[in-house]
Amino acid sequence: MTIREIEAKSILRKYKKIDSWFISRYGMNLYRGCIHNCIYCDGRSEGYYVDGEFGEDVTAKINAIEILRRELDPKRKRIPLKRSFVMIGGGVGDSYQPIEETYQLSRKALELVDEYNFPVHVLTKSTLIKRDIDILKKINKKSRTVVSFSFSSVDDKISAIFEPGVPSPTERLKTLAFFKNEGIACGMFLLPVIPFITDTPELMEETIRKASEVNLDFIIFGGMTLKEGRQKDYFLKTLKNKYPKLIGEYENIYQKNKWGEAAEEYYNSINLAFNSIIKKYKIAPRIPLALYKDILEENDLVVVILEHIDYLLKLKGRTSPYGYAAYSISQLKEPLSSIKRELKRINGVGKVTESIILEILKTRNSSYYKKLLTG
Numbered sequence: 158m159t160i161r162e163i164e165a166k167s168i169l170r171k172y173k174k175i176d177s178w179f180i181s182r183y184g185m186n187l188y189r190g191c192i193h194n195c196i197y198c199d200g201r202s203e204g205y206y207v208d209g210e211f212g213e214d215v216t217a218k219i220n221a222i223e224i225l226r227r228e229l230d231p232k233r234k235r236i237p238l239k240r241s242f243v244m245i246g247g248g249v250g251d252s253y254q255p256i257e258e259t260y261q262l263s264r265k266a267l268e269l270v271d272e273y274n275f276p277v278h279v280l281t282k283s284t285l286i287k288r289d290i291d292i293l294k295k296i297n298k299k300s301r302t303v304v305s306f307s308f309s310s311v312d313d314k315i316s317a318i319f320e321p322g323v324p325s326p327t328e329r330l331k332t333l334a335f336f337k338n339e340g341i342a343c344g345m346f347l348l349p350v351i352p353f354i355t356d357t358p359e360l361m362e363e364t365i366r367k368a369s370e371v372n373l374d375f376i377i378f379g380g381m382t383l384k385e386g387r388q389k390d391y392f393l394k395t396l397k398n399k400y401p402k403l404i405g406e407y408e409n410i411y412q413k414n415k416w417g418e419a420a421e422e423y424y425n426s427i428n429l430a431f432n433s434i435i436k437k438y439k440i441a442p443r444i445p446l447a448l449y450k451d452i453l454e455e456n457d458l459v460v461v462i463l464e465h466i467d468y469l470l471k472l473k474g475r476t477s478p479y480g481y482a483a484y485s486i487s488q489l490k491e492p493l494s495s496i497k498r499e500l501k502r503i504n505g506v507g508k509v510t511e512s513i514i515l516e517i518l519k520t521r522n523s524s525y526y527k528k529l530l531t532g
């Protein structure tokens with residue numbers, strides 16, 4: 158393993174629109190590269206420009222905290238940052254990988270998030286996050302904390318093959334139970350499920366059942382992508398070795414394309430399976446509204462709810478106009494409440510969408526959204 162130290166120019170990644178998976182406008186990568194070395198990790202693909210050998214070499218941004226202070230401090234901002242969860246994790250390196258024990262960049266970033274009163278959402282696969290329970294609780298009391306762990310399933314043996322550098326799913330579930338016990342909202346990113354290995358209805362059901370036993374607030378689900386080049390080659394090497402009979406199946410569903418996506422019919426079939434299991438266990442397939450409706454400003458709240466409605470309809474195999482409307486709203490400069498009478502002039506907004514928006518503006522909720530979640 159080689160550790161490289163670099164001075165970064167900026168740390169806070171600002172999204173062009175609110176991210177409705179994480180309920181976040183801002184994220185950060187404190188490290189580049191990841192010793193966890195998950196076999197399917199897309200951080201390995203050429204597009205991310207991670208230096209050195211992925212899985213062995215890690216770069217630490219040693220001036221991260223100094224820069225982050227400048228970026229978060231409201232006194233230094235002409236336009237204040239918008240309210241949303243600040244996202245730690247979910248990039249090209251786990252924020253709680255072993256190097257964090259030495260550099261403590263994630264801990265120090267949390268201290269700043271606490272100092273400047275932002276809510277935080279941390280996504281990791283590492284139980285090291287327990288070390289920071291004191292700050293996470295402080296943030297939760299003032300502004301709110303969400304802790305999420307990612308899984309490809311709850312099978313410890315399969316995880317040892319595809320996630321060789323991280324604590325077992327059993328350990329991850331125990332850690333989630335620990336945070337829930339401390340009053341912190343927790344979720345699972347069941348992402349990616351590994352085709353024909355962890356996406357079977359039986360194993361998905363076991364995973365969701367175990368998530369429900371620790372009372373998780375949500376499960377966000379997704380299939381695997383395999384980008385041509387380093388990511389795909391590395392994955393297929395392990396597959397050939399451990400599951401040689403599946404090579405043909407993979408060739409069928411992963412035909413060459415820019416984003417490494419599998420065939421649409423494959424994604425549709427696992428989405429339908431996920432939808433029927435999650436309904437049985439009554440777990441939300443998105444971060445529940447109660448965790449952010451008092452945080453977001455109105456346009457962002459509308460965008461997130463419309464995108465969630467869009468997702469729920471597609472999960473049921475239906476088409477939806479709401480994603481397009483959400484995108485148009487995300488581009489607006491003015492608050493929706495100031496143009497209430499002209500909503501239908503927004504691209505993608507028709508009569509039904511208009512009434513959903515007006516209800517959200519009035520109640521910060523949507524009866525249609527609620528119906529879709531329970532129906």
Ligand code: SF4
Binds near residue numbers: 198250
């Ligand atoms: S923990 Fe995340 S970033 Fe690290 S190797 Fe695994 S998938 Fe990639």
